[in-house]
Amino acid sequence: MAPFELVAPATPEEAVASLRTGPPGSTAVVAGGTDLLLDIEHGRADPARVVSLRRLPWRTLDWNGPVLTVGSTLPLRSLELDPDVRRRHPGLFEAVHAVGSVALRHRATLGGNLGRAAPVSDLVPILLALDAEVELLGPDGTRTIPVDAFVTASRRTAIGPHELIRAVRFPEARPSAYRWQRVRPANDISQIAVAVAFSPTAARWSVAIGGVPPRPVRLPDVAAALGPGAPGDERLRRAAERVGPSVAPVTDRRASVEYRRHLAGTLFARAVRAALPAPPAEGR
Amino acid sequence: MTAGLALHVNGRATTVPEVPADERLLDTLRWRLGLKGTKEGCRTGDCGACTVLVDGASVLSCLTLAHDVAGGHVTTVEDGDDPDLARVRATFARAGALQCGYCTPGFVVALAGLLKERGRDAPADELLDGLQGNLCRCTGYAAIVRAVRGLAREAP
Numbered sequence: 428m429a430p431f432e433l434v435a436p437a438t439p440e441e442a443v444a445s446l447r448t449g450p451p452g453s454t455a456v457v458a459g460g461t462d463l464l465l466d467i468e469h470g471r472a473d474p475a476r477v478v479s480l481r482r483l484p485w486r487t488l489d490w491n492g493p494v495l496t497v498g499s500t501l502p503l504r505s506l507e508l509d510p511d512v513r514r515r516h517p518g519l520f521e522a523v524h525a526v527g528s529v530a531l532r533h534r535a536t537l538g539g540n541l542g543r544a545a546p547v548s549d550l551v552p553i554l555l556a557l558d559a560e561v562e563l564l565g566p567d568g569t570r571t572i573p574v575d576a577f578v579t580a581s582r583r584t585a586i587g588p589h590e591l592i593r594a595v596r597f598p599e600a601r602p603s604a605y606r607w608q609r610v611r612p613a614n615d616i617s618q619i620a621v622a623v624a625f626s627p628t629a630a631r632w633s634v635a636i637g638g639v640p641p642r643p644v645r646l647p648d649v650a651a652a653l654g655p656g657a658p659g660d661e662r663l664r665r666a667a668e669r670v671g672p673s674v675a676p677v678t679d680r681r682a683s684v685e686y687r688r689h690l691a692g693t694l695f696a697r698a699v700r701a702a703l704p705a706p707p708a709e710g711r
Numbered sequence: 712m713t714a715g716l717a718l719h720v721n722g723r724a725t726t727v728p729e730v731p732a733d734e735r736l737l738d739t740l741r742w743r744l745g746l747k748g749t750k751e752g753c754r755t756g757d758c759g760a761c762t763v764l765v766d767g768a769s770v771l772s773c774l775t776l777a778h779d780v781a782g783g784h785v786t787t788v789e790d791g792d793d794p795d796l797a798r799v800r801a802t803f804a805r806a807g808a809l810q811c812g813y814c815t816p817g818f819v820v821a822l823a824g825l826l827k828e829r830g831r832d833a834p835a836d837e838l839l840d841g842l843q844g845n846l847c848r849c850t851g852y853a854a855i856v857r858a859v860r861g862l863a864r865e866a867p
Contacts, residue, residue, distance in 0.1 A: 432712045433732035433778055461774045465755055467733070477732070481779050504768070508828075528844020530762050530769040530821060613843030614757045 431455075435479040439593070443566055445478050446589045454478060456591065458500045459534035461527065462543045485538075485593060488512070495597040496562075499538025507532060518603025518622055518702065522553040525605065525620070528613045538592040541574070544642070546581040551643040552622035553605050555635035557597050565590040581641040601626055604701035606694040607637075610681065618682040619690040621670075623650075623698040630655040632699075636691060639674045646673050649695070657703050667696040718783055720744060721790040730777050737761045737772035740787060748788040748816045752846070759845035760817040762824075763787050769824035786823075788816035795823040795831070799862065806858035810849035818845050818855060822862070835863035 436442040446454060455474035457463050458481075466472035480500050487498035488509055495516065497506060503523050506512055513520040526532055526540070526549050540550045541561060554574040561577045563570050566589050574595075577585050586592065603624035607617040619638040626633065632653040637643040652666035676687035716730040716739070727743050737754075740746045740763065752760030754773045761772040764786035790796055799822045802808075809815045825833060825841045838859050847855065 430712060430731045430733045433776065435778075457776075457779075460776055460779065461756060461771070464735070464774045464776070468754060479776070479779055502768075527756065528759060528771075529825065529841045530759060530771045530844055531756055531774070533765075533768040533770050534775060614759075 431474050432476045433479060435482050437482050439483055439564055442478060442483060442591060443564060443589060449476050451588060458536040458539040461531050461535045462539060493599040497537050497595045499592040499594055500536050502533050503535045504532040515600035516603060518553050518605045518624055521605040522549050525549045525607055537595050542592050544578050544582050544584045546640055546642055547616045549617060549620060551578055552620055552635040552637040555643060555645050556603060556622040556624040556633045557601060560596045561592055562594040562596060563590045564593040578642050599628060602702045604698040606698040608690050608694060619687050619694055621694040621698045623702050625702060636674055639676045649673055663696055663699055667692045670695045716777055716781055718780060718785055720785045721787060722792055732778060734777045735773055736775040736777045736780060739777040746787050746789055750813055750816055759821060760814050762817040762821045764820060764824050767827050769821045788820050795826045799823045802858050802862045806854050806861055808854040808858035810851040814845060814847045821845055832866040835860045838863060
């Protein structure tokens with residue numbers, strides 16, 4: 428491991444400008460560092476320069492009517508402990524709570540999780556289900572793109588070489604839930620994780636699943652099968668049956684492909700039930 | 712690239728010369744400041760043995776760049792003045808909540824951090840949930856859980 432040069436710009440403009448220094452690909456951006464430092468430790472990353480975002484004024488959490496905007500460097504623990512987030516975005520609370528441990532979440536950030544785009548991210552599925560958008564800051568100003576278009580593959584995103592993640596925006600509060608299965612509850616990777624959310628304005632469900640390569644994906648057909656409101660038991664059962672065949676998990680040391688398909692349907696049904704505040708309105 | 716690092720450690724203003732840019736807070740504490748109470752377990756953020764407080768919040772010092780906490784207040788298990796640490800240490804000692812002791816500083820510091828963050832009367836279940844990131848390879852969890860429950864019962 429070669430020592431790198433560490434810079435901590437004081438303003439967003441300086442931070443963006445600092446990305447232009449040095450040959451392309453030689454600079455890494457760090458927020459909390461919980462993922463990047465692990466890669467450096469294991470020799471998977473060897474940046475010549477590291478730009479730390481710690482001095483930027485982006486540790487923010489703002490509500491504007493129904494819209495929640497989370498600054499990219501806000502520690503996950505602050506998001507988790509916010510009572511309005513827990514009430515209005517229960518699935519987001521559950522997903523954040525699932526990341527690492529308390530000590531890790533005091534450093535780890537939403538922007539970092541998204542920017543690193545780990546295939547097993549516990550946050551990307553709920554961001555997909557909540558139709559979250561990423562606000563990027565570059566030399567020419569800001570642009571906003573949906574998370575679904577931002578995360579392109581395992582460890583790959585649509586971010587430009589001179590852009591930073593400034594914030595993540597959630598368009599509306601939704602009944603939502605996140606359910607996962609692991610060997611160990613903390614500091615482990617989910618074998619399968621399912622995020623569901625119901626949009627009251629659009630009267631539709633959205634469903635996303637993690638633990639399937641190369642990245643968490645939406646399951647629009649499964650979501651449509653839930654119908655326009657609270658599904659009854661029969662409708663939920665039929666939708667759950669579609670989950671396993673809709674995904675392409677793999678066998679690895681954490682779980683077999685068969686177990687993952689089984690988990691997908693089971694966790695999906697549990698997540699939908701958890702997201703429903705009242706007993707199902709529709710009959711069998 | 713190295714640079715001087717100014718920070719507060721256990722209440723004392725401290726300046727550490729020539730700290731490499733890629734140095735972890737864990738190594739600064741152990742090898743430059745001689746504070747060996749903070750342990751290196753896995754060095755990959757899995758075990759919690761290296762937990763310290765930065766500005767009162769628990770962090771994994773193995774995954775924290777020393778320079779990223781410049782100007783901050785770092786608290787390790789050695790801090791003799793912190794009332795939450797003192798209370799947790801006493802409770803662990805009373806409950807015999809250790810076997811080999813290697814994970815103990817991490818547990819003690821993480822728990823003191825939870826008391827600061829969630830209040831000294833935080834429910835035991837919340838404290839135990841918050842300790843899920845700390846591993847005891849001796850599997851001596853029963854006494855640790857007993858200590859945490861005792862701590863919650865005697866909450867002021």
